[in-house]
Amino acid sequence: MVNMMRKKDMLNSIKSDIESHIPKDAPKMDYALISALRAEEDLGQESLPKRFRMPIFNLKMVMSVLLISIIAVGIWVLNTPKGISEVELPSGKDILEQEMNVLPLSFLSNASLLPSAKDRNINQNLSLNLNTNLTDVSPMDDLKPFLSLVESILNGKTKPVVEVKVSTNPEYETYVVVQTSDLLGMGFSYELYYNVKSFDKKDDNTTFSIEGIMIKDGLNYTMYGKKEVESDEETITIRSYLDDVTYIETIYETDTEESEYTIKHVKNNQTIYESVLQIESDEEEFEIELEIYTASTKSVYKMSYELDEDEPVIEIEFEIEELITGNKKSGEMSIYIRIDDVTNMSHYEVFITTEDESYEETYDRDDHEDDDEDDLSI
CATH class of the missing domain: 1.20.5 (Single alpha-helices involved in coiled-coils or other helix-helix interfaces)
Structure with a gap:
């Protein structure tokens, strides 16, 4: 009997538990939510x-x-503003220090061929001989515009003295003075103001461009420069404008084997002359080989510097070829720098020897005024 009651109690408990989980009302659908x-x-x-x-x-x-x-x-x-990126560019001084072996001589090569204040007739100062008759051609005709540069190199200082100063021109960030001396030991200088316009570095190669002005004897010339790299060859180009259509361009090229300067004088997109300058040096002397090409001639000069009884003299072997006929004229020259006892002005005395004759020529020389502020000890 007891067992039956326990069984009944257990059934009632289970039933009660099931009923507690069954809702008393039927679920309703929320049609609004659906x-x-x-x-x-x-x-x-x-x-x-x-x-x-x-x-x-x-x-x-x-x-x-x-x-x-x-x-x-x-x-x-x-x-x-477009100029905002320039804050990341290196300064002109940084560019100069990076290219110290090349850039100063590139500046000098350009400036030495620009007209001085005493010769404002640009065409007269820079024009070369275009006469195709070699009997009327002097070997000095093509060489004379380059003599100031030749003196600067042959005096034994191939690297000009370069000084970066505080710019006094608000348009340009960098002010540079390039100083050198002639064969008489007289110092002279050229000034440059410029800004760095672009700069790029990939691996170990850098390229850049600069814009500014070059100043010679108080005359301003618009100047542009750039460095380019292609394969194993580096090129630094400096271009100075004499006017809107005339410029002097110096191109320095170097590769794994050799280096040289190419100098061009261009007017109205026509090359008046093109020259190639190669410099060789050892412990005792410098030698220069200069090739000059015009529309009618090719002139080659091999030059060295000596002292003749304490007088500076440029010794030259030359050859001039007429491009149309192939006729050639060759010989030797000795160029002395002499000072007039009365005027105290210097001039060139040139002794020329060819297969046919020997003779003498005299030329005015671009004298450089000494500047006490930029006194040189070169």
Whole structure:
């Protein structure tokens, strides 16, 4: 009997537990929620009643901030001045120190061929002989415009003295004075103001461009310069404008085997002359080989410097070839720098010897005024 009661109690307990989990009222469908969910699939979440919407305001905020940021950056880039990137460029002094073995002589090569204040007739100062009759051609005709540069090199100082000073021209960041001396030991200088316009470095190769002015005897000449690298060859070009259509260009080229300067005088896109300058030196002397090409002739000069009884003399072997006929004229020259006892002005006395004759010529010399402020000890 007891067992039967326990069984009955257990059944009642199980029944009571099951009934406690059964809702007393039948479940009802929330048709409003179902309708809203269907509308959401077609129209988006905004169609849901507020109590059913998912909290998506954070995503909207992130997207809005991102869009505003993109627009702001775009406006900043478009309105940033172009010159702002120049703060990352190296200074003109940095460029000069980097190319100290080449750039000063490139400046000097250019400046020495520019007209001085005493010779404002540009064409007269730089024009070379275009006579095709070799009997009327002096071997000095093509050489004379280069003598100032030749003196600067042959005096034993192939590297000009370069000084970077505080720029007094607000348009240019770098002010450079290139100083050298002639064969009489008289010092003279050229001035340059310039800005670095571009700079790039890839691996061990650097390229750059500069713009400014070159000053000779108080005359200003617009100047541009650049360095380019192609394969194993480096090129530094300096160009100074005499006027809108006339310029002197110095191109220094170096590769793994040799280096040389090419100098051009161009007017109205036509080359008046082109010359190639090669410098060789040892412990005792410097030698220069200069080739000059015009429309009618090719002139070659091999030059060295000596002292003849304490007088500076340039010894030259020359050959001039007429390009049309192939006729040649060759010989030797000795160029002395003499000082007039009365005027105290210097001039060139040239002794020329060819296969047919020997004779003497005299030429005015570009004298350089000594500047106490830039006194040189070269």
